[in-house]
Amino acid sequence: MEKKVFKRTGGLTDIPMRYCPGCGHGIIHRLVAEVIEELGVQKRTIGIAPVGCSVFADEYFNCDMIQPPHGRGPAVATGMKRIRPDCVVFSYQGDGDLASIGMAETVHAAARAENITIIFVNNAIYGMTGGQMAPTTLIGMKSTTSPFGRDVKRAGYPIRMCEFLAALDAPGYLVRVSVHKPANVMKAKKAVKKAFQVQMEGLGFSMVEIISQCPTDWFLTPLQAVEYVEKQMIPYYPLGEYKTPFKKEEGKKEAKDKIEVEFRTDFN
Amino acid sequence: MTERILMKGNEALAEGAVRAGCRFFAGYPITPQNEIPEYMSWRLPEVGGTFIQAESEVAAINMIFGASACGARVMTSSSGPGISLKQEGISYIAGAEIPIFYADIMRGGPGLGNIAPAQGDYFQATRGGGHGDYRVIVFAPNSVIEMGNFPRICYELADKYRMPSMILADGLLGQMMEPIVYDFEPIDPKDFPEKDYLLGCTEGRERRVVRSYDLRPGYLEKNTLKLEKKFKSIEENEVRYDDTNMEGADLVMVAFGTASRVCKSAIPLAKEAGMKVGLLRPITLWPFPMKVLRQIADEVEHILVVEMNIGQMVEDVKLAVEGKSQVHFYGRPSGSVPVTEEIFEQVKMILKK
Numbered sequence: 226m227e228k229k230v231f232k233r234t235g236g237l238t239d240i241p242m243r244y245c246p247g248c249g250h251g252i253i254h255r256l257v258a259e260v261i262e263e264l265g266v267q268k269r270t271i272g273i274a275p276v277g278c279s280v281f282a283d284e285y286f287n288c289d290m291i292q293p294p295h296g297r298g299p300a301v302a303t304g305m306k307r308i309r310p311d312c313v314v315f316s317y318q319g320d321g322d323l324a325s326i327g328m329a330e331t332v333h334a335a336a337r338a339e340n341i342t343i344i345f346v347n348n349a350i351y352g353m354t355g356g357q358m359a360p361t362t363l364i365g366m367k368s369t370t371s372p373f374g375r376d377v378k379r380a381g382y383p384i385r386m387c388e389f390l391a392a393l394d395a396p397g398y399l400v401r402v403s404v405h406k407p408a409n410v411m412k413a414k415k416a417v418k419k420a421f422q423v424q425m426e427g428l429g430f431s432m433v434e435i436i437s438q439c440p441t442d443w444f445l446t447p448l449q450a451v452e453y454v455e456k457q458m459i460p461y462y463p464l465g466e467y468k469t470p471f472k473k474e475e476g477k478k479e480a481k482d483k484i485e486v487e488f489r490t491d492f493n
Numbered sequence: 494m495t496e497r498i499l500m501k502g503n504e505a506l507a508e509g510a511v512r513a514g515c516r517f518f519a520g521y522p523i524t525p526q527n528e529i530p531e532y533m534s535w536r537l538p539e540v541g542g543t544f545i546q547a548e549s550e551v552a553a554i555n556m557i558f559g560a561s562a563c564g565a566r567v568m569t570s571s572s573g574p575g576i577s578l579k580q581e582g583i584s585y586i587a588g589a590e591i592p593i594f595y596a597d598i599m600r601g602g603p604g605l606g607n608i609a610p611a612q613g614d615y616f617q618a619t620r621g622g623g624h625g626d627y628r629v630i631v632f633a634p635n636s637v638i639e640m641g642n643f644p645r646i647c648y649e650l651a652d653k654y655r656m657p658s659m660i661l662a663d664g665l666l667g668q669m670m671e672p673i674v675y676d677f678e679p680i681d682p683k684d685f686p687e688k689d690y691l692l693g694c695t696e697g698r699e700r701r702v703v704r705s706y707d708l709r710p711g712y713l714e715k716n717t718l719k720l721e722k723k724f725k726s727i728e729e730n731e732v733r734y735d736d737t738n739m740e741g742a743d744l745v746m747v748a749f750g751t752a753s754r755v756c757k758s759a760i761p762l763a764k765e766a767g768m769k770v771g772l773l774r775p776i777t778l779w780p781f782p783m784k785v786l787r788q789i790a791d792e793v794e795h796i797l798v799v800e801m802n803i804g805q806m807v808e809d810v811k812l813a814v815e816g817k818s819q820v821h822f823y824g825r826p827s828g829s830v831p832v833t834e835e836i837f838e839q840v841k842m843i844l845k846k
């Protein structure tokens with residue numbers, strides 16, 4: 226008898242994904258879908274697909290989905306969650322969607338402590354439109370609209386969303402993870418699960434920023450892209466939890482990149 | 494519900510929406526519609542509804558998109574500058590065929606303009622307003638009674654045809670006080686008909702997707718032609734208008750909203766001066782009363798269109814009459830309201846009396 230060691234999660238549909246080889250979206254979709262399945266909320270989860278490469282998320286996630294205008298996910302999520310507090314609502318967004326055209330919606334949903342979860346895929350580039358500069362494009366990084374590398378004099382500085390949102394008083398959960406190595410994928414999954422749990426407990430806005438690789442528009446091989454995440458992206462975008470609704474354990478310093486699995490409801 | 498209440502137009506509109514089952518409102522402050530979100534901010538919690546002061550007009554329209562996709566009767570409101578910002582969302586909502594209701598309490602434009610009553614948003618309202626091929630059902634009340642009672646009709650049509658519907662009123666209608674009687678009993682959201690496209694729990698059914706895009710070649714065209722069919726049926730079945738003194742008229746005035754009230758007040762003056770003057774008031778601006786205007790054009794030589802703009806609805810009137818009558822226009826744009834005597838002068842000039 227053969228033993229099944231891996232099966233496709235029921236949180237995804239059977240439609241084959243059309244992401245490029247080496248793209249982070251496929252992994253991230255699977256993580257989110259597995260978490261939805263494991264938490265047993267698949268039948269009451271509503272997902273929001275962004276505008277960008279992952280617009281097709283509305284075909285891939287095996288739950289109710291909506292596809293709103295570019296960047297408006299958090300506003301649509303707000304309307305849905307207020308009407309259906311019994312449902313789990315998540316908005317899947319890229320960096321252009323979330324940190325550029327949808328910045329206002331993101332910041333204000335966080336400030337209102339809306340009980341929604343944002344999966345923020347930061348690959349520092351506009352993928353679908355062919356590799357233009359994103360709000361998170363690194364200094365010196367080349368894109369089709371910064372062909373000589375991002376020059377801060379002309380194009381300003383990349384935005385660190387977790388740090389930015391952590392400045393708000395509103396309670397919630399903010400964490401940055403990556404999916405460039407198996408160990409990081411495991412951590413990322415824990416973070417996604419925790420974010421959904423924060424929502425389910427009504428503890429406020431939760432966002433998982435996932436540093437992802439876009440080999441196609443970085444003009445790198447999948448392997449080089451993984452290296453780029455490790456050597457360039459993570460130093461600028463440090464991984465770890467930036468806000469948590471859970472109390473720090475007495476006497477222990479909270480390590481930035483330590484993600485706890487267990488779930489507590491007492492928050493400071 | 495036969496109780497007579499003295500109310501401001503904007504408040505009558507908000508109360509009318511709540512009575513019609515509205516349980517979710519998101520909006521942003523802008524004059525001259527502020528009484529609507531202010532009213533909703535205390536009234537909706539009373540009936541277990543949700544009021545959100547959104548961070549922007551853009552967020553507000555998207556909040557009601559989400560709330561309606563989950564089954565609530567929803568509303569947003571603004572004035573011209575804010576409605577412009579909402580157009581992106583309205584276009585997506587029209588494409589996704591989700592019912593919503595909103596109100597534009599018009600002020601003087603273009604740009605920031607002023608806060609005086611105007612009718613310069615006619616084109617924006619009746620042409621869809623945002624990008625792509627779509628329409629919005631547009632109701633133009635001319636009294637506080639209609640401000641209060643039209644939301645129910647707007648909700649019913651939005652639900653029936655799965656599309657946006659709106660009230661287009663000017664600041665005067667929003668701000669003035671008149672007695673109102675609601676002509677319907679408050680509607681309990683529990684009594685709404687079941688909708689088979691709402692998002693929520695997938696228990697016992699297939700998953701659903703609400704979206705406005707289709708990248709497969711030919712598919713979007715099919716969908717847009719389906720929308721066209723729906724729009725044609727609305728043009729056929731949902732036209733509403735009001736006419737006064739049409740019998741044997743030598744001249745028919747065409748006006749909506751506040752301008753129609755001023756026109757009506759000119760009819761007795763004309764009568765005294767021996768002129769037969771009628772008034773056609775489109776109540777729905779889209780669908781526009783094309784057919785009745787065509788009939789009028791068969792019998793009446795002169796049509797005078799009066800608007801508080803530089804001539805917008807007059808284009809629809811000309812399309813309807815197809816050159817069979819002489820179409821005259823009198824407009825006071827950007828915050829000026831015509832008075833009875835001005836209209837009477839125009840009538841005299843046209844009829845050469």
Ligand code: SF4
Pocket residue numbers: 243244245247248249250278348352353438439440441442
């Ligand atoms: S362009 Fe980049 S983000 Fe888009 S699918 Fe390809 S690799 Fe992924």
